Amino acid sequence: xxxxxxxxxxxxxxxxxxxxxxxxxxxxxxxxxxxxxxxxxxxxxxxxxxxxxxxxxxxxxxxxxxxxxxxxxxxxxxxxxxxxxxxxxxxxxxxxxxxxxxxxxxxxxxxxxxxxxxxxxxxxxxxxxxxxxxxxxxxxxxxxxxxxxxxxxxxxxxxxxxxxxxxxxxxxxxxxxxxxxxxxxxxxxxxxxxxxxxxxxxxxxxxxxxxxxxxxxxxxxxxxxxxxxxxxxxxxxxxxxxxxxxxxxxxxxxxxxx
Numbered sequence: 001x002x003x004x005x006x007x008x009x010x011x012x013x014x015x016x017x018x019x020x021x022x023x024x025x026x027x028x029x030x031x032x033x034x035x036x037x038x039x040x041x042x043x044x045x046x047x048x049x050x051x052x053x054x055x056x057x058x059x060x061x062x063x064x065x066x067x068x069x070x071x072x073x074x075x076x077x078x079x080x081x082x083x084x085x086x087x088x089x090x091x092x093x094x095x096x097x098x099x100x101x102x103x104x105x106x107x108x109x110x111x112x113x114x115x116x117x118x119x120x121x122x123x124x125x126x127x128x129x130x131x132x133x134x135x136x137x138x139x140x141x142x143x144x145x146x147x148x149x150x151x152x153x154x155x156x157x158x159x160x161x162x163x164x165x166x167x168x169x170x171x172x173x174x175x176x177x178x179x180x181x182x183x184x185x186x187x188x189x190x191x192x193x194x195x196x197x198x199x200x201x202x203x204x205x206x207x208x209x210x211x212x213x214x215x216x217x218x219x220x221x222x223x224x225x226x227x228x229x230x231x232x233x234x235x236x237x238x239x240x241x242x243x244x245x246x247x248x249x250x251x252x253x254x255x256x257x258x
Contacts, residue, residue, distance in 0.1 A: 052242025119146025
């Protein structure tokens with residue numbers, strides 16, 4: 001396997017024993033509603049994930065199988081999104097998660113995250129293409145279907161509401177409002193989904209970052225003050241694990257303004 005870029009920050013407090021991890025689990029997984037795993041091997045995979053040891057978490061999750069595949073998928077998606085600099089490798093890793101998705105959904109048809117992580121990876125993959133190309137390949141329709149299915153299975157899945165908001169915002173911004181409507185996307189729905197995600201996960205930095213970027217994408221400088229306030233709020237949220245540290249670093253970076 002190709003080398004994975006390591007987690008680059010000091011995060012000693014993120015390496016928690018399983019007792020502490022279980023106590024923090026409802027907060028750490030408020031976004032994806034993943035239940036506390038029963039199997040010790042899956043618990044240990046998640047322990048590696050929350051410590052920022054993404055490749056080890058990925059390998060441990062694959063080896064555990066079953067619910068461990070959710071950890072493997074999340075680790076691969078997150079590492080590629082936030083730490084991998086090589087575009088070709090990003091795309092390959094996201095596509096690997098997509099390809100695991102069909103078998104995972106067949107094995108766990110009522111698991112929201114069996115739908116969500118492969119769909120989220122497909123959305124990132126589609127954004128790595130041009131959206132007209134993704135539309136021509138039918139990827140946008142698959143992303144929308146996968147996110148809506150996730151939410152039918154778990155209506156409190158804040159990460160799925162957030163991803164659906166991004167789907168609507170990106171489609172409107174990059175295809176135009178008329179073409180976006182043909183894909184079932186519109187700006188008002190994007191805003192409503194951002195609000196829903198923040199209501200379900202009010203302590204999340206990444207929800208604020210994505211919402212701020214969505215405002216800028218859809219309405220430009222007219223929403224700059226509101227977007228800057230969201231970035232500022234995200235930047236002072238104390239991270240509970242390595243992934244939340246990555247979210248805070250993203251918030252602290254200078255946003256691209258229109």
